[in-house]
Amino acid sequence: MRIDPWSSAQYENYSRLREKFGIKEFGINEWGSLPNVPHLFRRGIIFGHRDFDRIKSAIEEKRPWALLTGLMPSGRMHLGHKMVIDQIIYYQSVGADIFIAVADIEAYATRGYSLEEAKKLAIEEYITNYIALGLKPCTIYFQSKNSDVKDLGYLLGKKTNWSEVTAIYGFNGSTNMAHVLSPLIQCGDILHVQMEKYGGARPTLVPVGVDQDPHIRFSRDIANAHRLFNVAVAKDGRVGIFVKTDENVSRLLDIAEEVAGKFNFGMKRMDSYKAIYLDGASKDEIDKIDIELASREQEEGSYGFVAPSSTYHRFMTGITGGKMSSSKPESAIFLTDTPEEAKKKIMSAKTGGAVSLEEQRKYGGKPEECVVYELFLYHLMEDDKELDEIYEKCKSGEQMCGTCKKRAVELMQSFLRQLGEKRESAKDRVNEYIDL
Ligand code: SF4
Numbered sequence: 188m189r190i191d192p193w194s195s196a197q198y199e200n201y202s203r204l205r206e207k208f209g210i211k212e213f214g215i216n217e218w219g220s221l222p223n224v225p226h227l228f229r230r231g232i233i234f235g236h237r238d239f240d241r242i243k244s245a246i247e248e249k250r251p252w253a254l255l256t257g258l259m260p261s262g263r264m265h266l267g268h269k270m271v272i273d274q275i276i277y278y279q280s281v282g283a284d285i286f287i288a289v290a291d292i293e294a295y296a297t298r299g300y301s302l303e304e305a306k307k308l309a310i311e312e313y314i315t316n317y318i319a320l321g322l323k324p325c326t327i328y329f330q331s332k333n334s335d336v337k338d339l340g341y342l343l344g345k346k347t348n349w350s351e352v353t354a355i356y357g358f359n360g361s362t363n364m365a366h367v368l369s370p371l372i373q374c375g376d377i378l379h380v381q382m383e384k385y386g387g388a389r390p391t392l393v394p395v396g397v398d399q400d401p402h403i404r405f406s407r408d409i410a411n412a413h414r415l416f417n418v419a420v421a422k423d424g425r426v427g428i429f430v431k432t433d434e435n436v437s438r439l440l441d442i443a444e445e446v447a448g449k450f451n452f453g454m455k456r457m458d459s460y461k462a463i464y465l466d467g468a469s470k471d472e473i474d475k476i477d478i479e480l481a482s483r484e485q486e487e488g489s490y491g492f493v494a495p496s497s498t499y500h501r502f503m504t505g506i507t508g509g510k511m512s513s514s515k516p517e518s519a520i521f522l523t524d525t526p527e528e529a530k531k532k533i534m535s536a537k538t539g540g541a542v543s544l545e546e547q548r549k550y551g552g553k554p555e556e557c558v559v560y561e562l563f564l565y566h567l568m569e570d571d572k573e574l575d576e577i578y579e580k581c582k583s584g585e586q587m588c589g590t591c592k593k594r595a596v597e598l599m600q601s602f603l604r605q606l607g608e609k610r611e612s613a614k615d616r617v618n619e620y621i622d623l
Contacts, residue, residue, distance in 0.1 A: 189357055192398045193297050197502060197510045201234045204397060208404070210235035213498060221246060225277045227270060227500065229571065230564055233394075237403065238496040241390040241474050246281050252390040253380040254278050255495075257288035257373065260309035261298045262513025263521045264316050266566055267503040274394045274498075276321050284386055285325035288376040289313075292330040292337075296365035302331050310617055316522045318613035318620065319606050327621045330372055335382065340368070340375030343490075346412040347371075347405070355401050370405055377406040381481075381492045388481035388491050390474075397499040410492040415439060415484045418477040426468050428476065430461040439487075446479050503565055504558050506536045520562075523607075526600035533559065533596050539581070540588040551584040559588070559595050567598040 188207055190198070198204060205212060213236045218228050221243060227233050245252035256271055279285055291305035300308070306329065314327060330336060352358055358367055381388050393403060411417070416439070417429045428443040430436050440456060443463050447454055453466035468476070477493065484491030505511040505518030512518055520529055539553030539560065554560040560577065568574045580586035617623070 189355075190398060190401050191357065192401055194398075195510060195512055195514070196398070198397055201397070201501060204400075205235050208400060210237060210397075210400065210499060211239075212236075213239065218243065222281065223277075225273055226569055226571070227273060227565075231501075232270065232565060233274070233498050233500050235397065235499040236497060237407070238494065239392070239498060240470065241478075241493075242392045242496050244471055244474065245390050249282065250389075251386065252283060252392065253286065253386060254283040254392045254394070255286040255288065255377055255380050256394055257290045257293075257376055258309065258313050259290045259294055259298070260305040260313060261294050261300060262308075262312075263519075263523060264312045265511055265513055265519035265521045266562075267511040267519070268313070269320070269522065269566065270500050270503075271394055271396075272317050272320055272322065274500075275317075276323075278392070278394075279323055279325065283392070284380070285322075286380050286385075287317075287325065287327040288336070288373075289327065289329045290373070290376075292365070292372050293369045295331075296363065296369045302329075310621075312523070314617055314620060315610055315613045316606070318616055319609035322620075324619050329621075330376065332622075333379075335384065336375040336379045337372065338375075339379050339382070340371040340373075343374055343378065343409050343413065344368075344371045347409060351408075352405075355405055370402055373402045374406045374409055377402070377495050378410055378490075378492045383485060388478065388485055388493055390478065390493055391495045393495050393497045395497060395499060396502060398502075400497070400499065403495065403497045407494040410490075410494045413490040413492065414481070415487065415489050415491070416443060416477075416480045418473055418480065421462075421464075425464050425466075426473060427462045427464045428480070436461050442483050442487075443480065446483065447476055450476070504561055506532045506558055508537050508558075520599070522603070523610075524603060526603050529599050529603055530596045533562070533592055533599060536562075536592070538588045538592070544587060547587060548584045552581040552586075552588065554578050554581045557581070559592055562595050562599065567595060567602065 204210060213233050217236060217239050218224050242252055254275065275285060289309045291302050294300040294305040295302055352370065356370060377393055379385055380391055415430065415432055417431055419429065421427050428447060430439045437458060440458060440463060444456060447463060447465060450472050452468050455464040481491040481493045503511040505515065507518045509518060520532055536558045539557030541547035541550055541552060563574055563577055
């Protein structure tokens with residue numbers, strides 16, 4: 188089984204994905220202590236993560252951390268795209284340093300858009316909506332205009348090879364070279380925020396849909412491949428800091444000794460193993476040592492990137508079933524749909540209702556199979572109690588699909604109307620986010 192970031196596959200079995208790819212479950216243990224978490228956390232829509240604990244610890248201790256994600260300017264922005272921006276807005280409120288990549292090179296390489304078309308779509312469809320939804324000023328850039336990103340992507344390519352990328356992405360002899368390079372550009376996106384010029388080595392979160400996990404694994408591998416130190420659990424179960432190169436070993440061990448010495452656990456330096464063993468260091472302490480060592484590596488003129496963390500959200504079901512996708516306009520509710528268009532789509536949506544009203548009164552409906560319920564769950568209902576009520580009334584047969592759809596239509600229309608108004612003023616503020 189392979190995840191293909193460029194296909195339109197739906198990936199429904201999320202626990203299987205977690206198992207197969209070593210993604211951790213994103214439950215209350217992961218985010219429980221954070222303030223005012225978005226409904227996407229509470230409702231299990233964000234279902235998995237890698238190394239989120241680093242981010243949580245940075246938020247709680249008010250240490251610097253970055254968030255980077257990207258948007259592919261192909262097609263119009265729909266509700267499925269809104270989940271990432273809802274998260275970004277939350278993270279912005281708890282201190283993230285936000286970067287958003289416009290993947291215009293990727294849209295060119297893999298979707299056949301010109302850079303000009305991609306630019307127009309990115310601004311009119313995505314960035315304007317992001318601002319209207321409440322994104323505060325942050326860094327948004329185009330891949331094609333950022334030479335740091337492109338250079339870094341190219342240079343990082345030195346420590347990966349064709350076997351690795353074909354194993355991850357399934358490339359073959361007829362894959363075009365721009366497409367072949369696009370994962371490296373995305374790696375450049377993800378890791379450049381840790382270059383000194385952009386804020387230096389620090390935990391970095393990449394919130395994405397699970398189709399992007401191959402890029403996350405690839406970036407993490409590449410980040411680790413360029414490190415001078417590896418802070419890890421050795422084969423014998425002991426935690427240690429290991430020097431990965433053969434040059435300046437004793438100098439590097441001096442640095443590691445100094446960094447680890449700030450903590451209160453036993454240390455044993457063994458130059459012949461190029462290692463310092465740490466006795467009883469906690470996971471959080473190990474992470475802190477790793478982050479500080481990454482900075483020190485940068486001072487030594489090396490890359491020193493902390494392996495990026497990630498979270499994964501579920502995909503929305505399309506109005507007509509399948510995945511919500513801009514290439515199937517009838518499946519998607521676009522943020523620029525008129526209230527009338529949205530109404531028509533919702534009224535035609537696939538529900539979990541029974542075949543007849545009579546049966547539904549008797550046996551109830553199936554909210555877990557209902558696209559209308561999903562609209563409430565993902566977007567229209569902030570209040571958990573109200574949502575529970577819809578669920579229960581559906582299950583018990585107290586509520587029929589007609590009234591339920593009407594409620595969804597009202598909420599959606601008022602959301603779209605307000606967003607449309609905010610978009611008008613957002614248009615004039617795009618230049619506060621991006622150099623045009
Ligand atoms: Fe869906 Fe509402 Fe019908 Fe239940 S009553 S199946 S939630 S539309």
